Amino acid sequence: MPPLIFEIADEPLNVPALAASLANRTAGALASFEGWVRDHNDGRQVDGLDYEVFKPLAQSEGDAILEEARQKFQVTAIRAVHRHGMLAIGDCAVWVGVIASHRDEAFRACRYVIDEVKHRLPIWKKEHYRDGTAEWVNCQHPGAAHAHHHTQDHAPAFAEADMYARQMRLPEIGAAGQAKLKAAKVLIVGAGGLGSPAALMLAAAGVGKIGIAEFDLLEASNLHRQILYAAADVGQPKAALAADRLRALNPFIQVETHKARVDAETLPALFAAYDIVLDCTDNFTAKYLLADSAILFGKPLVQASIHRFEGQLLTIDPASDGGCLRCLWPEPPPDGMIGNCAEVGVLGVVPGLFGTLQASEALKIILGLPGALDRHLLIMDALTLATRRIARRKDADCALCGDRPTIHALSRPTAQPFELAADDLTAGMLTDFRIVDLREPEERADYPLPQAIQWPFSGFDPANPPFDSSAPVLLVCGGGVRSLAGARALRARGLNEVYSLVGGAKAFAQLGRQAAE
Amino acid sequence: MDLDVIRMTLPVRLEYFALLREQRGLDAETVETACRTARELYREVSASHGFTLPEDRVRVAVNNAFAPWDTALAANDTVVFIPPVSGG
Numbered sequence: 382m383p384p385l386i387f388e389i390a391d392e393p394l395n396v397p398a399l400a401a402s403l404a405n406r407t408a409g410a411l412a413s414f415e416g417w418v419r420d421h422n423d424g425r426q427v428d429g430l431d432y433e434v435f436k437p438l439a440q441s442e443g444d445a446i447l448e449e450a451r452q453k454f455q456v457t458a459i460r461a462v463h464r465h466g467m468l469a470i471g472d473c474a475v476w477v478g479v480i481a482s483h484r485d486e487a488f489r490a491c492r493y494v495i496d497e498v499k500h501r502l503p504i505w506k507k508e509h510y511r512d513g514t515a516e517w518v519n520c521q522h523p524g525a526a527h528a529h530h531h532t533q534d535h536a537p538a539f540a541e542a543d544m545y546a547r548q549m550r551l552p553e554i555g556a557a558g559q560a561k562l563k564a565a566k567v568l569i570v571g572a573g574g575l576g577s578p579a580a581l582m583l584a585a586a587g588v589g590k591i592g593i594a595e596f597d598l599l600e601a602s603n604l605h606r607q608i609l610y611a612a613a614d615v616g617q618p619k620a621a622l623a624a625d626r627l628r629a630l631n632p633f634i635q636v637e638t639h640k641a642r643v644d645a646e647t648l649p650a651l652f653a654a655y656d657i658v659l660d661c662t663d664n665f666t667a668k669y670l671l672a673d674s675a676i677l678f679g680k681p682l683v684q685a686s687i688h689r690f691e692g693q694l695l696t697i698d699p700a701s702d703g704g705c706l707r708c709l710w711p712e713p714p715p716d717g718m719i720g721n722c723a724e725v726g727v728l729g730v731v732p733g734l735f736g737t738l739q740a741s742e743a744l745k746i747i748l749g750l751p752g753a754l755d756r757h758l759l760i761m762d763a764l765t766l767a768t769r770r771i772a773r774r775k776d777a778d779c780a781l782c783g784d785r786p787t788i789h790a791l792s793r794p795t796a797q798p799f800e801l802a803a804d805d806l807t808a809g810m811l812t813d814f815r816i817v818d819l820r821e822p823e824e825r826a827d828y829p830l831p832q833a834i835q836w837p838f839s840g841f842d843p844a845n846p847p848f849d850s851s852a853p854v855l856l857v858c859g860g861g862v863r864s865l866a867g868a869r870a871l872r873a874r875g876l877n878e879v880y881s882l883v884g885g886a887k888a889f890a891q892l893g894r895q896a897a898e
Numbered sequence: 899m900d901l902d903v904i905r906m907t908l909p910v911r912l913e914y915f916a917l918l919r920e921q922r923g924l925d926a927e928t929v930e931t932a933c934r935t936a937r938e939l940y941r942e943v944s945a946s947h948g949f950t951l952p953e954d955r956v957r958v959a960v961n962n963a964f965a966p967w968d969t970a971l972a973a974n975d976t977v978v979f980i981p982p983v984s985g986g
């Protein structure tokens with residue numbers, strides 16, 4: 382295996398010594414490239430350059446580039462060095478040397494390495510102009526970009542750092558902060574009303590790896606708040622749509638999709654693969670699983686939840702003394718006690734605001750900025766614009782993060798004995814059941830159930846069901862939450878043949894489709 | 899000494915969130931209360947306005963910090979009742 386050496390250097394480069402270090406009897410050619418600091422850029426007189434390098438990532442990316450070159454070309458050895466720190470006009474900023482048996486291979490490998498280094502290394506330069514000003518600029522000149530295996534088919538005609546020029550100008554971010562963003566891995570669970578703006582903002586900010594965990598298909602009723610998607614996409618899987626949208630927005634980042642449901646089986650590996658997780662889900666089961674995962678697997682979790690015109694936001698940081706979701710509310714409320722978006726409605730801008738705040742919290746954690754919500758809960762009402770930031774502390778008696786925790790693993794779902802999944806139902810059973818639709822009139826258009834008895838949950842009274850108790854009853858709602866609460870309430874009154882359909886009317890519609898096929 | 903003098907009322911600012919806001923029909927109000935703890939106050943307003951959430955499902959914050967239910971109330975405290983929410 383030919384020796385490959387990639388270095389980030391703080392001291393001036395000794396070019397003759399670098400070339401001499403590659404001397405080898407079997408090699409017939411040395412091709413080298415030197416990049417110098419020039420005295421002008423974009424028509425402005427430049428005095429000097431400040432290179433900022435995020436060393437851990439630059440080193441691993443540089444090593445990877447040399448390894449790729451070794452595999453693509455017949456070379457004997459490659460050495461590449463990039464400067465870090467303050468450079469004057471004429472200084473050597475980058476040097477690449479390749480030795481090979483034949484000059485063609487040496488030239489091609491050298492060209493490959495310098496192009497990839499320019500394109501991929503997390504290095505930013507600040508140009509100091511003769512007029513005394515300074516500005517962060519891209520390390521690659523406009524128009525020089527070319528297609529890369531790790532970008533889209535249509536690589537943009539600008540460098541990655543061009544996208545971030547305005548935020549890199551902030552002294553709190555700069556090149557070092559931008560490199561931290563590039564190295565960060567953020568998982569977004571739920572690509573809906575909260576996840577849409579969160580994902581867009583994080584991708585635009587240059588978070589290097591974004592994971593999208595989402596199993597659902599896009600529905601028309603999602604579009605008013607789920608701004609990742611377009612009307613033409615209805616019916617498509619949301620995870621793939623989200624990934625395409627994010628890659629189109631920022632082709633320089635990595636986007637992964639996770640299409641399985643988040644549960645006790647899938648969450649450990651997901652938490653292991655990311656640094657920060659955003660909880661953009663819409664139900665208590667997922668929220669408590671994610672909160673438990675944050676503590677059990679030791680990763681910060683930014684949670685947001687919406688109720689009509691208001692929302693709540695908090696960060697669970699296992700390293701903080703601010704505690705967890707269970708410190709506030711030890712158990713999720715019983716099903717049906719507090720409605721979800723499908724049931725109570727939601728104004729699209731409200732998850733829009735809170736998803737954006739989740740992205741903001743993630744950026745603060747990555748960049749080490751002050752004001753993270755790990756010791757507070759933020760409550761905001763979009764109507765009154767009243768905001769409260771309420772201090773919270775770890776509860777010593779918390780079953781998850783307290784002094785003597787009793788929760789040591791993620792809970793696994795135990796099906797209620799009166800819940801039926803679509804898979805459990807046969808066509809014969811369906812003809813025996815009375816179907817009762819608990820949705821409100823305006824919800825029924827999504828998945829019409831013309832054969833059902835209509836009993837909107839807003840008028841639900843378990844003492845007066847609109848059916849007699851002679852036949853088994855299947856309650857159907859939007860997602861299976863109201864129907865479960867309804868079934869529980871009716872069974873408490875002695876109606877023992879009442880069942881709730883898991884997954885609601887959508888699951889029922891799929892069942893009908895299967896039966897028709 | 900007259901009992902009414904001992905159990906003087908306190909002015910307290912109350913704020914409601916989410917489901918409680920809907921069930922109260924108000925964002926906030928100032929009440930004169932004889933209750934001495936946050937728990938007594940929640941039970942009082944809960945009974946007057948038909949709140950469906952028992953206190954073990956709700957958290958109380960007093961003056962912008964989460965507090966135990968047995969926290970003693972003082973004049974002009976801001977008391978906020980907060981249920982969990984789950985939408986997205």
Ligand SMILES: [Zn+2]
Nearest residue numbers: 705708779782
């Ligand atoms: Zn806790």
